[in-house]
């Protein structure tokens with residue numbers, strides 16, 4: 495189970511690397527419940543992440559997450575202390591919003607940052623937040639699987655479909671390219687058709703030879719010869735019989751002469 499999940503992590507990470515240009519050092523953003531889970535189960539996150547990525551990691555939280563943890567520090571002092579030690583992303587939520595709203599907002603490309611992706615991985619144990627984040631294509635969403643195994647969620651189906659269609663559009667030729675490609679395609683098709691016809695012609699010729707041979711097969715002359723042989727042998731036999739008969743008659747003639755002479 496562990497090996498399978500690790501393979502899933504690598505597969506999902508390479509999807510984001512290839513399609514959304516995620517590069518190390520990776521920027522991880524934690525919410526309160528992720529930190530709590532990690533501390534409760536003594537997860538050695540640095541070790542796991544290095545094993546998965548072989549790359550440098552930067553760990554962050556946001557001002558809004560820290561604000562919430564400050565209000566709960568009497569209940570979760572370890573979580574608060576850990577969050578305090580992380581670098582803080584200035585989410586610019588002056589009034590303060592819930593951690594879920596804050597995290598959903600910081601992953602959206604901002605015009606003030608040139609509209610670029612900010613390449614954050616969001617780490618949360620909140621199922622609802624996780625599914626909302628997965629609706630934004632370019633956000634890797636991470637969590638602790640079975641309490642202690644760091645995992646990256648599989649990109650959503652719609653995200654995969656969008657990437658697939660984008661790739662198809664990217665690799666399809668534009669109008670100008672089509673004008674260059676069309677005559678070449680036509681020529682190739684024609685050449686292929688000619689080759690095919692030539693092949694078929696050769697095959698037909700070969701077949702014609704093959705058909706002719708068996709037609710020649712039963713040689714009428716040889717049949718005649720055989721018949722001749724038969725007639726010859728019949729003739730021979732007849733001749734032999736004739737000879738025998740004549741010899742017998744000759745013998746008889748001689749005998750008759752002797753009898754006549756003796757008498």
Ligand SMILES: [Zn+2]
Nearest residue numbers: 558585587596
């Ligand atoms: Zn915020």
